Amino acid sequence: MVKFLDLQKITAKYADEIHAATTRVIDSGWYLQGKENDCFEANYANYIGSKHCIGCANGLDALIWIFRAYIELGVMKPGDEVVVPANTYIATILSITENGLVPVLVEPDEDTLQIDDSKIETAITPKTKAVCIVHLYGRCAYTERIGEICRSRGLKLIEDNAQAHGCLFNGIKTGNLGDAAGHSFYPGKNLGAFGDGGAVTTNNAELAATIRSLANYGSSKKYVFKYCGRNSRLDEIQAAILDVKLAHLDDDLAARKAVAKYYVENIKNPEIRVPAISDWDAHVFHLFPIFCSRRDELQKFLVENDVQTLIHYPIPPHKQECYTQWNHLSFPITERIHAEELSLPMSPVMTEEEIRTVVEIVNKFC
Ligand SMILES: *Cc1c(COP(=O)(O)O)cnc(C)c1O
Numbered sequence: 001m002v003k004f005l006d007l008q009k010i011t012a013k014y015a016d017e018i019h020a021a022t023t024r025v026i027d028s029g030w031y032l033q034g035k036e037n038d039c040f041e042a043n044y045a046n047y048i049g050s051k052h053c054i055g056c057a058n059g060l061d062a063l064i065w066i067f068r069a070y071i072e073l074g075v076m077k078p079g080d081e082v083v084v085p086a087n088t089y090i091a092t093i094l095s096i097t098e099n100g101l102v103p104v105l106v107e108p109d110e111d112t113l114q115i116d117d118s119k120i121e122t123a124i125t126p127k128t129k130a131v132c133i134v135h136l137y138g139r140c141a142y143t144e145r146i147g148e149i150c151r152s153r154g155l156k157l158i159e160d161n162a163q164a165h166g167c168l169f170n171g172i173k174t175g176n177l178g179d180a181a182g183h184s185f186y187p188g189k190n191l192g193a194f195g196d197g198g199a200v201t202t203n204n205a206e207l208a209a210t211i212r213s214l215a216n217y218g219s220s221k222k223y224v225f226k227y228c229g230r231n232s233r234l235d236e237i238q239a240a241i242l243d244v245k246l247a248h249l250d251d252d253l254a255a256r257k258a259v260a261k262y263y264v265e266n267i268k269n270p271e272i273r274v275p276a277i278s279d280w281d282a283h284v285f286h287l288f289p290i291f292c293s294r295r296d297e298l299q300k301f302l303v304e305n306d307v308q309t310l311i312h313y314p315i316p317p318h319k320q321e322c323y324t325q326w327n328h329l330s331f332p333i334t335e336r337i338h339a340e341e342l343s344l345p346m347s348p349v350m351t352e353e354e355i356r357t358v359v360e361i362v363n364k365f366c
Pocket of ligand 1: 162
């Protein structure tokens with residue numbers, strides 16, 4: 001069986017270092033808001049290239065805190081609009097609606113699968129305060145044009161970097177291309193913890209301080225509460241594990257890239273569309289999506305041949321029951337992506353034989 005993602009094998013690769021780190025935290029008797037968080041935050045900020053990193057409970061919270069902090073700082077107010085791709089994981093949209101802001105959905109480009117920058121301007125209204133891009137599947141969504149639109153109109157540029165740690169745009173890391181970025185360390189992400197975890201990166205000191213306070217009950221001084229915050233902290237033990245894995249992240253990303261290269265060069269099936277990659281630095285292959293009009297049959301065929309796949313994602317946000325107010329909207333490109341997408345096995349621990357097997361079986365489907 002070729003697994004979609006073998007987390008046990010990924011962990012085993014770094015087991016000695018991880019055991020040493022977790023033992024250190026357990027033996028220290030200090031489990032929250034300590035040295036491990038300080039250390040990981042400094043190392044992650046350095047990796048991304050941003051001035052500030054604030055660890056928090058998960059990726060959804062990271063995004064929620066960015067919008068909430070802008071509201072607390074008077075930059076945004078409930079009812080304001082945020083332009084966002086229609087094809088994203090629900091968390092991006094939830095972080096906007098959770099704050100009483102209004103997501104304005106924009107279709108992606110068919111080829112890059114990222115927000116179509118030629119459709120952003122028509123989505124902007126006097127209520128628009130931000131553009132939130134999502135580096136979906138680990139591919140850079142930023143373009144010069146998006147940067148220019150935000151700069152010229154005074155809009156905040158927020159990045160959902162949950163799937164793209166280590167991805168580059170002209171040598172700059174995603175997560176450092178806009179005003180603030182949310183990162184997820186969900187176990188299956190390219191940089192994954194042993195449970196939930198997340199972070200915000202930004203170069204804005206005031207925003208960083210507000211987020212740090214919001215994620216700690218709204219307090220920056222013990223027993224003094226400026227905001228009605230929540231408890232949304234990153235555990236010391238998770239920070240220690242993430243720090244170990246961060247040191248190996250670039251090697252892992254190179255291994256993912258090698259899998260992707262093999263897929264791109266060797267999948268040759270007229271029924272299947274493989275994304276064209278123009279800039280290999282601008283992709284970290286969190287997922288490897290392929291597209292087929294008979295997607296469900298293809299998935300069944302692969303399972304029967306011992307290849308695990310997943311769909312990212314079967315139902316777009318605007319068709320979800322939690323957003324009935326948008327169920328009537330039509331986004332044909334987004335809907336086609338959700339109907340045809342299938343993610344192949346992708347991880348830094350796949351063997352050459354596994355990679356070859358996947359390609360062989362995908363090419364046999366007809
Ligand atoms: C995983 C993910 C999130 C949310 O992260 P969690 O840590 O699971 O809360 C947000 N956006 C995208 C695009 C994601 O893939």
